[in-house]
Amino acid sequence: MTDEHPLYDAVVIGAGAAGLNAALTLGRARRSVLVVDAGQQRNAPARSIHNYLGHEGIAPADFLDLARREISRFGVERVTASVIAAARETETRFGLMLDNGATVRARRLLLATGLVDELPDVPGVAERWARDVLHCPYCHGWEVRDQPIGVLATSAVGVEQALLWSQWSDEVTLLAHTGPPLDDTARARLNARSVRVVEGKVRALDVVDGRLAAALLADGRRVDLTQLVVAPRFTARVTGLDGLGLEVTNWEMFGQVAGSFVAANPQGATSVPGVFAAGNVTSVTETVIGSAAAGLRAAAGLNLDLITEDTQRAMTL
Structure with a gap:
């Protein structure tokens, strides 16, 4: 940042x-x-980016390095x-205070x-996040195919996740944990996809030689697995932006609040004139590829x- 532009045409907050x-x-x-750029890219813990044509399998850090070099070419x-x-x-002007004093x-x-990503409160989940604790099969399914x-x-989302992940593996187990009781229809659907159901609360994860090995249940049982799928609560990151008066909306899934987002139209315009938004917010x-496209549309x-x-x-001059 320099003093060449006391008033920028645009400030982009966030650098994913x-x-x-x-x-x-x-x-x-x-x-x-x-x-x-606060350096808080959501996919930083992940090993690679997938389903991005032309960048399949690139590491998040390498993707960011490439992108940063590209934007510098255009000032x-x-x-x-x-x-x-x-x-x-x-x-027609906004002011931002940064934590570096500027x-x-x-x-x-x-x-x-x-x-x-607000993760379930189970010991080991946060530490293994984006490694062998996952949520998106389109991001990671191919890499963990055929594994337990x-x-x-x-929540009720667990049943839907189990059905979805059974596309990538025949060894999917639904750990009932704190989810709602399964009715006959849910059990029939899971059985149709050969999904095993284990009742009981998970108290911790067992990691052996740096790899996830099992889920440990409160009653002492052990469920062997190499990957654990969770359903985080997805909360819009708007810290420091309260003064803009943004409209933050609850996001619901299967009848319950599962997160929040900033409302914006297809061109990225929010309810606040002059403020646009794009990506996961x-x-x-x-x-990743959809977020990049949304960034283009909002810009x-x-x-x-x-x-x-x-x-x-110009017409009034």
Whole structure:
């Protein structure tokens, strides 16, 4: 970040696939852009990115390094910092306070802050997250195919996850844990896909030689497995942005609140004029390639919004 742009056309908050692709798009549109990168990319613990044509299997860190080098070619600036406060200063200007002591201003904001995975409170789950504790079969299913997979039920979603993961393995076990009691229909569906059901609460995970080996039940039983599937609560990351007045909406799955997101239209415009959003902060189930595409769409919407404002200003001169 430099003093060359006391007022940026756009500040992009967040530097995952959505934020960096938005910055690339805006840089190529000849806009002055600053990316505020807190270094909290959601997929950082994962070994690789999948289902991204042309980047299949790339490590998240390598993907970010490539993306950062690409945006720099178009004059995009980047600062490693977090936003601690944000507010509208005038009708056409926002101010941001960063945790490095800097204040930056922009005509428009684009939020790509992602979400926070709130994991089940079982010892070992957080430590193994994105390694052998997983949630998305499209992200990891191929890599763990034919392995013994446990699904930790904490809600009705557990049944659906078990059915889904049975596409990748014939050794799927639903660990009833704290999920709701299974009715006859649920048991019939699970049986049709050869999913085993184990009643009882999981108290911890057993790790042997750095690898997940089993789920340990409260009654002393042991369920051997090499992968555990969980259903996190997906919460929009909006820390420090309260001053913008964003509309944060509950996300429901199977009749219960399973997360939250910032409401935005298909072009990324939020309910706050001048504030756009893209990626997992607006769509909790979005993958890396989808987030990158959303970043492009939101950047295009933001650029068009600036053009409309610039045109109106020019007409009044």
